[in-house]
Each structure stands twice: as structure tokens, then as C-alpha cells.
Amino acid sequence: MRITTHMMMNNYRNDVEDAFSSMNKALQHTIDYRKFERPSDDPVAASQTFDVHWMTGLNNDYTANVTDQKATITTAEKVLQHVDKLLTNADTTDTLKAVNGDINSNNREVLANQLTDIRNEIVSQMNSMYSGNYLFGGSNDSDPPFQMKGDQLYYRGINVDTGKLEDGSKPKITLDQLTNEKTYVDIGLGIKVNKDGSINAQSAFDSAMPGISYIGYGVDADGNPKNVCSLLTKISNALKSSSNEDTLSTSELNNIQSYISTFRNSHDDLRNGQSAVGQKLQFLDSTSNYLTDVNLNLASKDNEVEFLSPYDAIESFYSQSYCYSSSLKVGNQVLQQSLMDYLK
């Protein structure tokens, strides 16, 4: 094939431009170590990168949710420990254990007041807040869940013993339903919504802690209220209302002992509730560890799909710039010569 000067110049120019532009691209890679500047450079890497970014975002959301929930539930745990202590205080040799036939009316008065004080403190503890929200209100965190009206305790407007509203009517939700109330938070378990619109319990974290599941509600087989505050009220009233000056009558004593026995059962129920809260915390801890691992994996995946190894980028740049310099040197020699240079 006949090669003319013009062809050589043209091809040389095109080739030098190509070498320069490859070198420039390799230089760009050494600055930002990116595999692609825009998706058309490497559509597969781009698509994977965007997936990783999306999943990283979600993971960060879950981590934030878990951290917040841990703080809330840790606070709740502490409150319940305090309530546990109060119930224990109520059942010491100075108080409930001291109730027997010989207790005189002065002591009964003092004891009754002590019990009332403990009851009030329990109610106030169960109305604790964290970060501006009530801890034990179930799905209502903006109003105090427990209220004393006279000596009746109400939870969310419902009398904890009778299960009715203050005006005697039936509530829209029963106390039983309220203990099963759920407030779900997404921590990355893969939310599933059932056909009826409710959320599948395994697929999200239930942060609800309805107060009545810890301090009891309703009545037992003997007709005694199960709520510890109601029991303390009953015991206190029974102590104050006894007619005898020095002792309690047998029937009065039996009555009070019956309340005390139910009280001890309800205290056990509280402890069960506490361990359930402890389990929630453990679950959050292990989820938190898992999410940290996932975060690390995603970061390393992002590195893999979006970025080049520095070694590859630098090595590529050096070889491209070597190509470019040698094409410049060679060009100098090739382009000058022609027969014209040798004619006299």
C-alpha cells in the first residue's frame, strides 16, 4: 500500500491524540481512583455501585433506629428496676410482713400511709418519660398513661380493675388488647405486611411497653385486683378501716393476707415483664453487632465496585504516559525525513 506523507501525518496525529487522551483518563483515575466518571464508562460497575449506595443508606437508617431504641428501652429497664425495688420495699419486715393480728391502730395508720406513698411513687415512675415521650403508654406516648382518680387507677382512660371507662361505658379497645399493642420500628428484618394491613411480628421490632403488662390489671380467681397499685390501695384502706383499736379481726386479717398473696403473685409477674424487656435489649444488641458487620461489608463492597486499587491506577498511568512520551519522541524522527531533505 502506498503511504503518503499526508497519511503518515494524519495517522500520527490521531495516534498521538489517542495516547494523550488515554493518558489523561489514566491520570484522572490516579486522582480519584474511580472506575467510572459516569455510568456510560462502565455500566455494570455503575449499576452495582448504586445498589451498594442504596443498601448502605438503608443500613444507616436501621443502625440509627436500633441505637435510639436501645436508649429508650435501657431507660425503661431502669424504671422497672426501681419499681421492683419499691415493691420489694413494700414487702419487708417493716411493712407487709409486719401485718399480723397484733398490729395496733397507730402502727396500722403509719403502715397504711407508707403503702399509699409507695403506690403513688409507683404510679409516678410508670409515667416516666424519655426524650419527651412517655415510656409505658403503648401506642400513646403523648399523654401520661396512668392516672389516679380518687383511689382508682386508670390506664389510658380505662379503670385497670373493672376494664371500663370513667363514665362506666365500654372502651373501644379492651385492656387485654392493650397489652398486645404493638408499635413497630424497622430495623432491617425485612418488613412484611399481612393481607389485612397488619405488620408481620417477625419482620419488625416491637418497641411498645404497655405499662399494665408490668404492673398488672383485671381481677384474679379470688376477685382480688391484680394491679399492684390497686392492691396497695386495697390493703391500705383495709388497714385504715378496721374498727378494732389494738388488733385486727380474723376476717379482716384473712382479707388482708389474701390481698398480700395476690400482691406477691403480681410482683412475680413484674419480674417476668422485666426479663422480657431484658430480652428485647439483648436482641437489639445482637442486631446492632450484625448491622455493624453489614456496614463493614458494604463499605468494602463499595470499594470493590466503585474504585480501582491505587496500584492498578498508578501502574496504568505510568504505562500510558510512557506510551505518550515515546510516541512524541518517535514522531520527531519519523516526520522529518523525506527525500526532500537529501536533495541538493
Added chain:
Amino acid sequence: MSSTFDGLRIARSGVQASRDNLNITGQNITNSETEGYTRQRVDQSSLSPSEYGGFWASTGATCGDGVRAKGVTQLRDTFLDGEYRTQNAKDGESSDILNALYDMENIFTSTTTADSSSNSSAINVLNNEFGKLVSILESYTNKNASESNVREETKLLASDLNSAATALNTIREHQYSNFSENSVDNVNGFMKNIAALNQRIKAAEVAGSPVLELKDQRNLMLDKLSKYVGIHVEYTRQDAGAGQKVDNLSVSLADKDGNSLKPPFTLIDGNQFANFTVTRDGNNESGAASTKPFDITHVRLSGLSSDSGKTFGADSGLKNSDIKSGSFSGYLKLLNESGEYDTAAGNITTTARGIGFYSQLLDTISQSFARMLNQDNITEKGEQHGLLGGYDVNGDESFDLKDITAENIHIASTWTDGWLVKSKNPGTGKDDNTNASYSNIINIISDLKDKPVTLNTNLDGKSGVTILHDTLQKGFAGVATMLGEDANSMQVADTTNSQLLNNIHNDRQSVSSVSLDDEAVSIIQFSQSLNASSRFMTAVDECLQTIINNMGLTGRG
């Protein structure tokens, strides 16, 4: 026996021919870098004896009459010219489409600037904003964000869709104006100039002059024309009177392989030329109203006219589908075609994914997004609180999906605090709130993340062509990746086209361009030939001197 002054005549012809050759060599050398220049050669032949075969012709050792330079010819391969122009049209088409795809890509992706702790990151704008919306909803369920935060983030996402749609429209306007003003004007200019050149060349050829420089100019213009439309060039011998024949150039529209279309659409014929016009309106090519959400661009070609050009013949009947190659074809694909959106259900897509595909895809995504949020935001009484809406033909807010486009999607004007339905749990009594339950929001989050949607070319989600059946997030992220894939494959095609074009260009140059080495040898060759002829003339002159002045002078001392 030859005549006395024959030798001188032969010598003179030799000197003249050598001088002509040297001049042409000089012409080649000085024009070696001129764009479009074809190297020239002198056509020379030896002359027979003048009285050859006549009654008084001499016989025996007769001699020819020297050399005659008949004319100058160009060394050019018209077949390669045709190949070049066909490939140039393909290259023009792919590079125009590629540039538009790059422009579109810039709308959907950007790169953050690197800070000292981390490398810069590629951001898929829609994917990013969608992720932020899910984040804010998660924070909302954890009481770390308010409803107005959620509203603002939704507004941002809607306005990202608005900006993307507007930017695509801007690109459409830009492409249309490039097409209907710059490109068409260039093409019409070329056709007019080529026709004018045709006239001059023909006149000069009739007069006997070869006008090779004008032919080079004409070929250059034909090359430039071929980038815009595929052309087929034909030379026909025409009778110019008095037994002379000259070439007539005609140019007609070609298909992808460089063959003229049947029936042919003539662009140039001798000194006559046609005129392209580009318009757009709301009708498709057959004249019926178009159902597309954008105007259709039409290319039309007039009949031929001579050089005044003020009135052109009747419409040649050209339709858009007759433009098969060149950047005109690229523009028509970008402006009129929408890929899957032009395809009936169950059929294979035969049109290209032009700007219309991406703008309609954004509309489909906007509608899916609005449908999902609006359907999920229903109160316990069953009332829908629409969150995202569009505008109807009267300019009123509408939640009807057919009124929602990427350009007009916006958050509902009724969205104030409390419009977003958090949960459908009733309280225990009239004074009980259920503020801590976000079951409806969790539902929305779950749908945004995981619910499969069908992005279909038809609003009902099934009777068109399905573009994507996946989560809504994949839809939002998918626009940039689809564009990336389309641009990437067009890049490969364009690079291939450029390489092929360059190869053909080299082949052409191999035949027609000037090699300085070649011309240097020619200089030596012809100057030696000139020396030799001059020497011969001197020798003949000496002979004649001897014959005339010194013959028959014996004894005169």
C-alpha cells in the same frame, strides 16, 4: 528522410513536456497539505510522424514527432469516494446520537467532590433522593423527624423529577434547533454550491479545460454533505454538442449501504438542486393527530430548481422514513422515536430510544410513585389523602394518574400537618391518642423498599410493553443505568464507525494524496529529462550550424 528542422521540433516538444511535468510536480508539492487535494499527473503520449499513411509520406527510417502532453488528470478512486461517504453518514449519525446521550446522562448523575477523608462518589441523583425519602420516613417512625420534614423531602424528590423533565425538554429544543436551523441550512448551502460548481465545471470542460481544482472543491463539499444525509453520487456522460461529451453529476438520497433509494429522491442534478425543510407539529407522518406527548419533527424535500433557488418544485414526497443514514437520521431518531413507548404489546421494539423514551419513562415513574403513596395514605374511615398530584387540562390540581407527569408532579396543596396518616389504630376512647403507632408509615416504607411495581408503557400497568418489573427504587435508580448502557453501546458503535472511516480515509489518501518522496523523485526525473532534451536541442543546433554554415565550403580556407 526527415526534414531539416524536425529535430528541433522534437527537442522543443521534449522540453515543453518536461516543463509541464515539472510544473505539475510543483503544483502537487505546494498543495500536499491542502484539504481534499488530489494529486495530478500529466497525460503524455508520443506523436506519430505527421504524414503517416499519406500519399507523399516518407518510408524507411521515419521518426515520430516527439512527445505531446495531452492533458492533466487526477488520481482518484470514485469507488473509495462512495465508500467514504457511506461510512461518513453512519459516523455522523452515531456521533450525534452519542453526544445527545451524554447530555442526557449529565442530568441524572453527578460526582461529589472528594474531601480529604474519602474519595469522590458517583451520585445517581434520583436514587440518592429516593434513599433520603426512605431515611426521613424511618426517622419519622423513630420520632427523630417531624411530618413537615417528610413533606419537605417528598417535595425535593418531586422537584428532582420536575427538573429532570425540564432538562430533557431543553435538550430536545437544543437538538431541534440544531437540526432545523444549523444542519438544514448547511445541507441546503452545500447542495446549492455543488450545483453551482457543476455548472462551472461543465462549462469549463466543454471549453476544453480540465478544472481539476474545482473538482476537488466539489468532492470536498460532497464529503461534507455526506455527513448529514446518505448520498449516492452518479456521473453520466452527456452530449455537449459538436460530438463532445461531458460528465453530468447527479446526487440522490441513499440507504445505509450507499445505494440510491427506489423511487429516487434527487438532491442535485447538474445545475439544479433541491431544498430541505424541517418543521414540527402535533401530527404524525400520515397527517393524523399524534398521540405522543411531544411534537413530531418532519423532514421534507422539495423538487429541483435551478440556481435562483427562490421557487422550488413541488414536494418530492419525501417522508421521515426515507432518511436512512447521516446525522439527519440521528436527529429524527432522537426527536421522534421512543423505543418501547412506540411498540404495541407483544411486539418487538424496532424504534430507537430517543429523548421521548426517557421523558415518558420519567412520567411512568412519577405516576407509579404517586399511585403508591396516594394508595397507602388512607385514613381509618377509608378516605384517601392524596400526597402527590399533577394538574389537569384546566390547571387544577388532580390526583388522577393520567394527569400526572414528571414535569407537573408536586406535593398536594392540602398537605398540612396531620394529612399524613400515621396509623389506623383507634384510641381507647375519645380522648386517647395513638401517636406512637406508625403502622401506616411502616407500610409506606415497606412498599417503597420492597413492593414490586410494573413500569409499563401503558398507564394501566399491563397492556403496553413492560420496561421494568421490580421495586420502585430500582425504577428510580434505573433511569441513569439504562441511559448509561445505551450510551455505552452507542460509544462502541461510534468508535467502530470512526475507525472504519479512518481506514477508508487512509485508503483514499493512499491513492490520491501527495507523497513528497514520490514528487522528489519526479523532480529529479523531469529535470534530468529537461536537461536531456535541452542537450539534444543543443546537439541538433550544432548539427544545423555545421550543415548550414560549414557544409560545401571546401577550399575557402
